[in-house]
Amino acid sequence: MHRDDPSKSSSTDLKLLVVLLALGMIGFHLSLALSGRGIGRDQHLGTAIHYAQHGIDLLNPVIIGANANGAPTPLEFPLWQAITGALMRVFGSWYGWGTVVALLFHVSSIWPVFHLAKRMFSTRCAWWALVLYLAQPLTFLYGGYASTDGMSAYISIWFIYLAAEMLERQSWRWWVAASIVGALSATTKAPFFFVAGLTAFFWLLQNYRTAGKAWLQLTAVGAFSVAAFLIWNHHCNRCYNMAEMPGIDLRLSRGTGMTQWWFGDLAARLSVSGWARGAWRSSTILLGSIGLVILPLAGLFLPGTRPLRWWLVSGLAAMLIFTSLILIHWHYYYIFSVPVALLGARSLIEFEPALLKVFRNHLLRTGVFGLVAVAALAQALQAAHFNLLIDPHPVRCAKLIEEHTLPEDKLVVWGGAWSVPLVRAYRNGVIIVTFAVVNDASKLARL
Helix, strand or coil, X not given: CCCCCHHHCCCHHHHHHHHHHHHHHHHHHHHHHHCCXXXXXXXXXXXXXXXXXXXXXXXXXXCCECCCCCCCCCCCCCHHXXXXXXXXXXXXXXXXXXXXXXXXXXXXXXXXXXXXXXXXXXXXXXXXXXXHHHHCHHHHHHCCCECHHHHHHHHHHHHHHHHHHHHHHCCHHHHHHHHHHHHHXXXXXXXXXXXXXXXXXXXXXXXXXXXHHHHHHHHHHHHHHXXXXXXXXXXXXXXXXXXXXXXXXXXXXXXXXXXXXXXXXXXXXXXXXXXXXXXXXXXXXXXXXHHHHHHHHHHCCCCCCHHHHHHHHHHHHHHHHCHHHHXXXXXXXXXXXXXXXXXXXXXXXXXXXXXHHHCCCHHHHHHHHHHHHHHHHHHHHHHCCHHHHCCCHHHHHHHHHHHHCCCCCEEEEECCECXXXXXXXXXXXXXXXXXXXXHCHHHHHHC
């Protein structure tokens, strides 16, 4: 084996890095969960707890505090909540089960990322892609985030992988798998599904434009997934109409504010400062340091990266549609996570012969690359205000509420966020965001 020829390398150095990064991420999140400081979304955890106590009902998930009468409030298809609730029902209502389920979804995404990179480039490049993917502050932070956010992203990654396999093999078995996962993606987070579906369409145009069967299969996958999306959203709006005094009116109709929340307005799309902030946020959460942008940027101009350029175009198209939603949420930058990792890996394959001449020692090379990843991660977590995610103040407020109220009390909380602080106080009630309810005598009497 020639020491300076990466193509003939066993990739032991990269495999070691992948294992260390994966174990580091798993250990980080499990240690937080075991110490009672696990990070996640209380509205999703609350639904899982409700499932554990009252049984799993996928069509009627209840978000604690969402409304005054406990009407179901379906958002994403509650797969994560159901799995977490099932574990809680069997092993006890430890919030850490949400972390465990999130980690399982994250680890599962390693397979499609590796095989997409291997299909496009080489095995060595695929290992580099995993190193960069696992080193991303986004995947490190949300890999164990107890919510549906990471799960939704990983389902979309699986969807694009299955769609690629379906287009390549033109097999109806792959069509079945792609359709099921596509429907799950469409009913969890629409922006992720949009990016994956549009990317698959671009790949169809690029590589299979004369293959009638490929057109038929991808069209059928899209139709099945969109039908699932429409049916699910129709059901969601029926449930929203049942809510008494909802803290947030989730109906997509004029006057509710949800259209603005999802799509923004023309001013948001023309705001230079908004796009500049989005560029900073995306580079921070995907790379850790703006200096590392050279890797995916160089990859854009290297041979064989056209499919990834189409993936980035799809992400930008999603940003033009769901502008406000994506720009203000860290987790929506998952739409760029895999193509950025693969473009960076493609660049490193090009630069690697020179790097191997500098870092000939196997352990030294692994140590240097690991140090760069840790430094970038630390910088990004600081910029993303990780300290706020483990702020003990909400938990302390919840404990005070628990101490000064009875379990049968129904509470009205102003200033909370979805299920905060009701879930951790083990209380029911409603979260309000304005004083309109308490200022209206008729509504107050109904409470």
